[in-house]
Amino acid sequence: MDPDPARPHSAWQAGQSGSLISRATASLSAPTSQTNPMSSMSGYHDIATRPTPSRWWFASSAFPMIAGTLGPVASAFSILALVRPWRQHRAPGTAIDTAPFIPDPAWLVAINAVQLGVALASNLFLLLNMARRVRFAIAQPLTIIGWFVSAGCLLGLTATARPGGPLERSAGVPVHQIMWSQAFYYGVIAAVLYFVVAGLMCVTVYGAASAHYAPDFNLSTSQRTLMLQTILFLFYLLLGALMFSELEGWAYLDGVYWAMVTLFTIGFGDFVLHKRTSRGLLVPFALVGIISLGLVIGSIRSLVLERGQLRIDRRIVEKKRQNMVDALDRSGHIDMLTPGAGSSEIQRRRAEFHLMRAVQAQAAARHRWLAMGTSFALWLVLWLVGAKVFAETEKHVQSWTYFDGFYFTFVSLTTLGYGDRVPQSNAGKAIFVFWCLLALPTMTIMISNAGDTVARVVRDVTIALGNVTILPGERSFSAEVKWLVSQLTCGALWSEFYTRDRLTRNGDAEAVLLREISGEGRVHLRSREAVARAIVRAAEADELEMPAAPRGWELHCVLSAEIAAVARDVCDEKARGKAYSYEEWTWFLRLLGEEEGNQQGHGVAGRKAEEEGWSWMGVRSPLMSEQDEAQWILERLIERLRRELYALEEKS
Known part of the structure; x- marks a missing residue:
């Protein structure tokens, strides 16, 4: 095979931002050295594929999402804490709904308004940071400080409602007739939420400052819009409540x-619409x-x-x-x-x-x-x-x-x-x-999780009961009974049926290799099918008779066709998380310059030898990558094609 230029290692570190194609084509400069294809394959299996601790995923992804959701909720509750007084006068024998409000002191309204303005500014900076309009280092300190200020203001205001406190003394009615309104309780909830989201963002900033991840949110585009979706929904909720409360004569x-x-x-049904306009x-x-x-x-x-x-x-x-x-x-x-x-x-x-x-x-x-x-x-x-x-x-x-x-x-x-x-x-x-x-x-x-667990068990048991009763199954009656018992006993009885079923259902089921392609791509179809048959024969006959690997222009056509096919798997929502068969992996690795039947470049999982080679069960295995299998393959196929084209240019 033609010599391959060495791959620039930094271009393939896991977790880098940017699209797959842009990352693959960004490196247009000449590689610095040329090595044997087999030895260069070791670079494809980065030791960095070991998963990072889950706590830092929570800090970089989950915590910003929670803050982006609960932050606007806290601000909405701050608005509700401001629009109505905190106290009501409920005389003996009167209903809660008819109790008149006691006006708030001017200092309470002023502090409440200030904290609301600070909280809204904090949410704005977080939103702009998620939209990548303001840098992380600027937005996060302002967001965290603003939320802590709002939480402190609300906590101080609610503390004035203590027995014998300023709010009770200035009410002008008997203490036992003072009733705290819904606005007061919204203020209490908002204070707690501000403390929670500010604390979560402190953890996120600490993780970025400690270099556990980049100073940015590890969120997809749709997840970055969650905060905006939450804001719009809450705005719609509060505006609709105002409209219907005015139409029906309710308290806001x-x-x-x-x-x-x-x-x-x-x-x-405790609040119903009576007017035709409202309905x-x-x-x-x-x-x-x-x-x-x-x-x-x-x-x-x-x-x-x-x-x-x-x-x-x-x-x-x-x-x-x-x-x-x-x-x-x-x-x-x-x-x-x-x-x-x-x-x-x-x-x-x-x-x-x-x-x-x-x-x-x-x-x-x-x-x-x-x-x-x-x-x-x-x-x-x-x-x-x-x-x-x-x-x-x-x-x-x-x-x-x-x-x-x-x-x-x-x-x-x-x-x-x-x-x-x-x-x-x-x-x-x-x-x-x-x-x-x-x-x-x-x-x-919970319902979604139940569909993947409880519903699956019910479905399997129902099918099994049908197979052993009135519905014909693929296995004999005795095999169906043994399978059912093995599932109900979690493998304690007839464990071979339990294990075999799990490996077949969840493991490496054969993927269909033949797919419709046109033009010069048909050459890769024949090669891929031949490789798959050769692998099966080798496994059965204990010998390896591989067809010749594609070379030159044929290799370029094969790589192009495979890149297009794998790219469809990456982009297809239904194919997300697709697990390729061993035959397919062998084919892809062969295109990258490695033969599964050759022990050169292979190592022992968990041993020092893996530093030079790699194992399917090792930390450098593609199956242990932070990326999906299709993403891992696509990036390396693109890099392989780039190197081949560069080598062709050098020869010409």
Whole structure:
């Protein structure tokens, strides 16, 4: 094969920003040296593929997303804390809804307005930073300081409501007739939220300052817009509440409560529309609001179920991989991972590849159930703790017990909304608005996780029951019974059926190699198919009879066709996270200059030898990369083509 220029190592460090194509074509200068293709392949397996700790992923991705979501919520609650007085005069025997407001002191209104302005400025800087209009080093200190200032102001103002404090002394009514309004409780919630989001951003800034990641948010474009989506939804909610409260003659904060119950499709019915104008406006208000809420929930779900899954999956895979290597070492079976030991190299590498796929399958299953357990635990916390909170807020107003709160929160979480139990106290309504903002995303994520775990188990068991009863299956009746028992006992009985099923379903299933391409790309189709057949023959006959590797213009055509094919996998949402078969990986590595049947360049996982070679079970394995498999392959195919074209130019 023609000599290959050495690859500039810095251009391929994991985690660099920019598109795949721009990263591949940015390096147009001549490579500095030329090496043998096989030896240059070692550069393709960077040691940097070891996953970084999950805590720094949370700091660089999850925390900014949480702050970008809760920051605007805190500012919205600050607005609600300012638009109405904090005190009401409730005389004995009067209803809460008819209690008149007691005007706030001028100093309270002034400080409240100042903290709101500071908080809005902080949110603006965070939004501009996420939009990459203001640098991280400028925006984050201003955002954090502003949120802490707002939190301190609100905390100080709420402290004046203590027994015997300034707000009680200046009320001008008997102390026992003073009732704190919904605005007061919104101020308390806002103060807590400001402290939380400011603390999270402090961790993010610390991680960037400690060089654990770049001073920027590790967010996709859609996730960067989450903060803007949240702001627009909250603005729509508050504006709609103002419109309907004016039309129906409600108090504005009661209108906010009604709008929340409406857009979250709970529909208690304690506040209903009586005027024809209001009923007519409800249709567009509800449609636009529910769709906007769905977009926000979708972005949050994307963070938790997609980006979070990729990161945590890799951490679990790394732990299970290391445990597997250690177990093989202790049991004396490390030869399975040693180049040149035992069977032919192609068979050994194939077994090693499938072992890594089994590790990935086990890690994926563990992560699915871990995610399900975590989301279910959060849902239980919202349900049970929320029940206690609402029982306390309504105890003196409606004489609620804990069971009443338990029933109410369940009906609300599931959006049944019977309306026989609703919050009537000012504290209950304000807390319910915030509780709803937490409950719906949690419920959505739990249902999504249940679809990957509980629903899958139910589906498999249902199919298995059908196979052993009235529906014909691919296996015999006895095999179906053994398979069903092995699944129900988690492999305790007839474990061979349990293991075989998991490897087939989650492991390295054969991908279809034949795909429709046109023109000169057909040459790569024949080569790829021939390589796949040769690999299968080699594994069965213990010999390697590879067809000749493509060279010259044929190699250029093959690389171009494969780059186009893999690029489609990268761009296709349905193919995201695609796992390629061993035959496909062998083909791609061959295009990069490495033969799986040649032990040169191979190493032992977990041993010093891996510093010079690499193993499918090692930290330098492509399967352990921070990138998706398609992204890893695409970048290196582009680099390979660039090097080939440069070498061709040098010869001419």
